[in-house]
Every structure is written in C-alpha cells, then in structure tokens.
Amino acid sequence: MGNDFLSEAAALSWKRCHDFGLKPTDPANDNILTESRIQALLRQNEQTIHYAEQVFEQMNISIKQSGQMALFIDSEGTIIHTVGDADFSSRAVAVQLQVGANWAERRKGTNAIGVALAEKKPVRVHAQEHYFYSNHFLTCASAPVFNSIGELIGVINISGKQENYHAYTFTLACMAAYSLQNKILLEESKKEHLITLRELEHTAHNHPQPLLSLSRDNRILGANQAAIRIVGADAIGKEFTKLEGFSVETIHNDHQKLWQSVSIRKQAVNEPRLYSFKDIIGTCPLIIQKKELAQKAAATEFPILLLGESGVGKELFAQSIHTASTRSAEPFIALNCSAIPDSLIESELFGYARGAFTGANKDGNVGKFEAAHKGTIFLDEIGDMPLRAQAALLRVLQEGMITPVGSIKSRIIDARVIAATNKDLAAEVKAGRFRADLYYRLKGIHITLPALRERSDILTLAVHLLQKHTFPCPFLTETAQHKLLSYSWPGNIRELNGILMQAVFLAGKQPIDAGHLSFEASDEAVQAESGEGHLQTMKDAEITAIKKALKASEWNLSKAAGQLKIGRTTLYRKIEEYGITLF
Numbered sequence: 001m002g003n004d005f006l007s008e009a010a011a012l013s014w015k016r017c018h019d020f021g022l023k024p025t026d027p028a029n030d031n032i033l034t035e036s037r038i039q040a041l042l043r044q045n046e047q048t049i050h051y052a053e054q055v056f057e058q059m060n061i062s063i064k065q066s067g068q069m070a071l072f073i074d075s076e077g078t079i080i081h082t083v084g085d086a087d088f089s090s091r092a093v094a095v096q097l098q099v100g101a102n103w104a105e106r107r108k109g110t111n112a113i114g115v116a117l118a119e120k121k122p123v124r125v126h127a128q129e130h131y132f133y134s135n136h137f138l139t140c141a142s143a144p145v146f147n148s149i150g151e152l153i154g155v156i157n158i159s160g161k162q163e164n165y166h167a168y169t170f171t172l173a174c175m176a177a178y179s180l181q182n183k184i185l186l187e188e189s190k191k192e193h194l195i196t197l198r199e200l201e202h203t204a205h206n207h208p209q210p211l212l213s214l215s216r217d218n219r220i221l222g223a224n225q226a227a228i229r230i231v232g233a234d235a236i237g238k239e240f241t242k243l244e245g246f247s248v249e250t251i252h253n254d255h256q257k258l259w260q261s262v263s264i265r266k267q268a269v270n271e272p273r274l275y276s277f278k279d280i281i282g283t284c285p286l287i288i289q290k291k292e293l294a295q296k297a298a299a300t301e302f303p304i305l306l307l308g309e310s311g312v313g314k315e316l317f318a319q320s321i322h323t324a325s326t327r328s329a330e331p332f333i334a335l336n337c338s339a340i341p342d343s344l345i346e347s348e349l350f351g352y353a354r355g356a357f358t359g360a361n362k363d364g365n366v367g368k369f370e371a372a373h374k375g376t377i378f379l380d381e382i383g384d385m386p387l388r389a390q391a392a393l394l395r396v397l398q399e400g401m402i403t404p405v406g407s408i409k410s411r412i413i414d415a416r417v418i419a420a421t422n423k424d425l426a427a428e429v430k431a432g433r434f435r436a437d438l439y440y441r442l443k444g445i446h447i448t449l450p451a452l453r454e455r456s457d458i459l460t461l462a463v464h465l466l467q468k469h470t471f472p473c474p475f476l477t478e479t480a481q482h483k484l485l486s487y488s489w490p491g492n493i494r495e496l497n498g499i500l501m502q503a504v505f506l507a508g509k510q511p512i513d514a515g516h517l518s519f520e521a522s523d524e525a526v527q528a529e530s531g532e533g534h535l536q537t538m539k540d541a542e543i544t545a546i547k548k549a550l551k552a553s554e555w556n557l558s559k560a561a562g563q564l565k566i567g568r569t570t571l572y573r574k575i576e577e578y579g580i581t582l583f
C-alpha cells in the first residue's frame with residue numbers, strides 16, 4: 001500500500017481491513033453491548049477481571065499520571081475492564097474505548113487490540129497507523145494473555161493521546177500481560193490442588209523453574225511460560241513423559257501423593273548445558289548484528305577473538321558458537337588464562353605423563369588442549385596471560401601438536417580456538433605485554449560486544465532476567481525503569497542481574513521501585529548521568545532511548561523506528577522536536 005510509516009504488523013492489518021471492505025473514513029462508532037449483555041459478560045469473566053484489577057492496581061498511578069488508560073479485552077475483542085486517567089477516558093468514550101465496545105479489526109480497523117488478537121503477539125499501533133482517521137489521535141500498545149493451556153483469553157491494552165506517547169508503554173503492556181498470565185496459572189493450580197496451595201506458592205517463589213501441574217492420570221493440566229517453552233503449548237492435555245536431559249521433582253503431601261506438581265529441571269550439575277544463541281537475549285540492533293556475525297563465524301573453523309568489557313556476554317557467545325558449530329557433540333573446554341601460575345603453564349596446557357614430577361597425580365593428567373580435542377578451547381582473559389604462557393600457547397597453535405610434560409610422544413590436537421579479553425589487545429601488543437605473533441594468530445574473526453550502556457534494550461534484558469529467576473515476574477515501576485536507564489552499568493549484564501536479584505529480595509511481593517535498586521557507583525554518578533540532580537523526566541528518557549536506537553542503527557531511521565516500535569514519521573518528528581543531533 002506504499003505506507004512506509006506503518007510497522008510490519010500494522011501494514012498486514014491494513015491489508016486485512018481493506019479485504020474486509022473497511023474504509024479509513026468509516027465512522028468509528030458501532031454497536032455497543034446493551035447493559036444487560038455487559039453485566040452477563042462481566043459475571044462470566046469475574047475471576048479474570050479480578051486478577052486484571054490486581055495487575056492494574058500496581059500500575060494505576062503511572063497510567064493516570066501519564067494521561068493514559070489500561071484496558072482488559074476478552075478474546076473476542078470486547079472491552080471488559082478499564083482504569084486510568086479521567087480526562088483521557090472521556091475523550092476515549094467518543095471513539096468507544098469503553099466497556100462493552102468491540103475493538104476487533106473487523107469492527108474498528110487496525111488498532112493495537114485488534115492486531116494483538118489477530119497476530120497473538122504484542123504490538124504498538126501509533127497515530128496514523130490506525131486504519132480509521134477518527135482513531136489517529138490515539139497511541140496504543142497491546143499484549144495478548146494466554147491461559148494455562150496456551151489458549152488466548154484476551155489482551156491487555158494501554159492507550160493514550162498520541163502526544164502522550166512514550167517508549168515504555170509497550171514494555172508496560174507486555175509486563176502486565178505476563179503478570180496476569182502468571183496470576184491465572186497460579187490461581188488455577190490452587191483451585192485444582194487445594195491442598196497444595198501454600199506449597200505450590202512456595203515452590204513457585206523459591207524455585208524459579210519451569211512448573212507443570214499434572215492430573216492424576218499424568219496429563220499436563222497447566223504450565224507456566226518457562227515450562228511451555230520446553231514442552232510446547234500443544235503439550236497441554238497430553239500425557240507427560242519424562243524429558244531427556246531433565247530431572248523431575250514430584251512434590252508429595254506427607255505420605256500420600258494426593259496431587260502431583262512437577263518441576264522440570266536440567267539434569268546433572270557436573271554436565272551443565274552449554275548456552276546457545278537462543279539464550280542471547282537482545283532486541284538492540286548492536287547485539288543482533290554481533291549475534292548474526294557470531295552465527296556466521298560458528299559455521300567456519302576460523303579462530304575467533306571476542307572483545308568487550310567484563311560482563312557483556314563473551315563466554316555466553318563462546319559457548320553459543322561452540323553449540324552451533326559442527327563440534328557441538330565434542331567438549332567445550334574453558335581456560336582462564338590469567339589464573340595459571342607460571343610453574344604450571346605447560347602441565348595445564350599440555351598435561352603431564354605418569355610420574356612426570358613430584359606431587360603430580362600418579363596417573364598423569366590430560367592437559368586442556370587434549371581435553372578439547374575435536375571440540376573447542378575457550379581461552380578467557382587472554383589479555384592477562386603471562387608472557388611465558390603466551391610462548392607455550394603459540395607453540396601449540398603453530399604446531400597443532402602437544403607433548404605432555406615428561407612424555408616423549410607428541411599428540412596431534414584438533415581444537416577450535418575462541419579467545420576473549422576485556423583488554424585492548426592491540427595496545428597490549430604496543431606496550432610489549434602481548435606477543436604480536438600470538439595476537440595475529442588469535443585474531444581471526446574478531447567480534448566486539450557492546451557495553452550495556454550502549455544498548456537500547458536494557459529494559460527487555462531486565463524483564464528477561466527477572467523472568468528467568470523469579471516467578472511470578474515482578475513488576476518494574478516507571479521510576480525503577482528510569483533509574484535502570486539512567487545508570488552507566490560498569491559491570492554490564494552481570495551487574496544488572498545482581499542488582500535485579502537484590503531488588504527482588506528487597507521488594508518482596510511489592511513491585512520493584514527505584515528505591516529497591518542500589519547501584520555500586522555513587523548516587524552522584526547516577527544523577528550526573530541523568531544530567532540533573534533528580535531522576536530523568538519522561539522526555540529525557542525518550543531522548544536517551546532515541547539516541548541509543550539511532551546510534552545502534554547508525555542513523556537508519558526505519559531501523560531505529562522499528563527498534564523503538566514507533567512509526568518513522570513519529571521518530572522524525574521527535575528528532576526535530578527534541579533537536580537530537582549526533583552524540
């Protein structure tokens with residue numbers, strides 16, 4: 001249709017609306033349910049509305065303050081619950097954003113509710129992306145809600161006037177939908193297994209693992225999101241069979257197995273699962289680019305050098321490369337190069353023969369290179385490797401052979417080398433602390449991972465980390481989100497993870513607020529970052545998000561707009577309005 005201001009989802013929806021025979025000039029008004037039908041619908045959905053109320057209560061203040069409203073819509077597209085700003089609500093009624101009205105695409109053209117129902121995924125629809133002219137004043141974000149058997153039961157929507165747009169509404173809608181889903185699962189389990197009530201809650205909070213509830217005849221009745229990712233939504237109702245690579249923990253009630261709740265957990269601590277590319281979370285183009293590069297590199301045999309600050313995910317990338325390579329069935333051996341004492345370098349790298357030296361294991365020992373034969377050796381902190389060890393390493397790389405200490409027999413070694421460092425290796429070479437020949441041999445494909453502060457997806461990562469560790473996923477208030485975005489993250493994702501875990505602990509069952517986030521860097525540093533002596537305003541946060549997206553996309557407006565989930569024209573307008581120039 002040639003409307004390049006439309007997101008991909010909105011463009012598809014426009015096509016559907018066109019096929020339904022709708023016109024942008026059609027009146028937005030349409031039949032609303034009668035009062036008695038509304039009452040019947042509310043009774044029918046009483047329980048879900050009750051949970052939605054609890055979720056909305058947590059975000060009510062920020063919704064009101066930002067002049068928006070939050071809605072819960074059933075799976076047919078009928079609005080059944082609303083909360084929010086009174087002024088906006090009265091304007092919204094003019095376009096029937098009210099209980100009893102139906103916002104399916106067929107009735108209201110392209111809109112976030114209709115698109116989320118049709119596509120079953122979260123979506124933002126902003127201003128002119130709405131199909132009907134009469135809805136252009138709106139900006140809306142919606143996220144679908146699924147029940148414990150994976151069926152779509154409705155949508156959470158947050159709407160406001162387009163001038164009240166801000167980038168976090170989308171995240172907020174997604175978080176609210178997750179939160180509602182988890183509440184429903186937990187409550188359903190309570191109903192099914194009354195006796196387990198306390199215990200299941202306890203399990204859910206303290207073991208953030210995939211949870212399944214099984215019927216007496218071993219059928220899967222419900223699953224949380226983490227479990228659905230493993231067993232698949234289509235497994236609900238089917239018989240549960242033990243999964244390879246997972247151990248099953250059945251929770252008993254004293255002597256009798258009155259019910260079964262099963263948590264599936266990855267097996268065997270001594271054989272931890274290695275990371276794969278799907279564990280690398282990120283929507284920022286900077287990280288997507290690096291992931292794509294690493295995926296390409298995984299298919300080759302070139303050595304790889306991973307660069308980047310501490311905690312940016314270098315080991316995660318190294319493991320993912322190994323997992324995606326043809327060597328994945330063979331060992332992945334990690335060696336921390338900074339931690340090898342001079343006297344043990346040879347024996348660490350090459351191993352030693354039986355009785356090679358006093359104090360050695362009498363049966364001899366396999367060195368790291370031999371252990372990695374046919375697989376991958378990950379040389380972490382290579383920039384801190386002592387010079388003597390560098391010489392030994394260079395020998396193996398050049399000769400492709402090792403001779404264990406005290407042995408006369410050499411062995412051919414075929415190990416793929418991935419090295420990583422947070423040091424500037426070229427500068428280390430210049431300073432004479434790193435051998436130039438070793439540097440060039442290791443360099444092969446080099447991938448520099450971005451620091452967290454350069455990334456535009458800090459909140460996405462935060463929600464992911466919270467979900468990974470805590471069930472149900474706690475809510476991040478708006479001020480907490482701002483605080484996360486204002487910080488410089490010297491410790492990168494590792495630090496983000498630590499701070500969130502502490503915040504979960506401090507917040508207990510409350511939403512995570514700014515006060516629960518305590519950073520290592522001084523408060524002044526955080527404030528200095530935000531440019532003023534107080535937390536960032538919404539506008540500051542928007543500017544930061546836009547700048548990050550522009551930098552990450554190298555000023556490609558379409559890419560940056562996609563990343564921010566707003567239209568290109570809106571982005572352009574904001575760049576002008578805020579006078580955003582190069583960094």
Ligand SMILES: Nc1ncnc2c1ncn2[C@@H]1O[C@H](COP(=O)(O)OP(=O)(O)OP(=O)(O)O)[C@@H](O)[C@H]1O
Nearest residue numbers: 279280281282309310311312313314315316493494
């Ligand atoms: N993109 C990502 N998605 C999810 N988790 C991530 C991501 N990047 C890093 N992490 C997590 O952050 C933590 C730090 O990552 P990792 O140990 O790979 O960093 P590193 O760069 O090797 O750090 P160091 O240089 O200190 O060894 C790990 O728990 C890792 O799982």
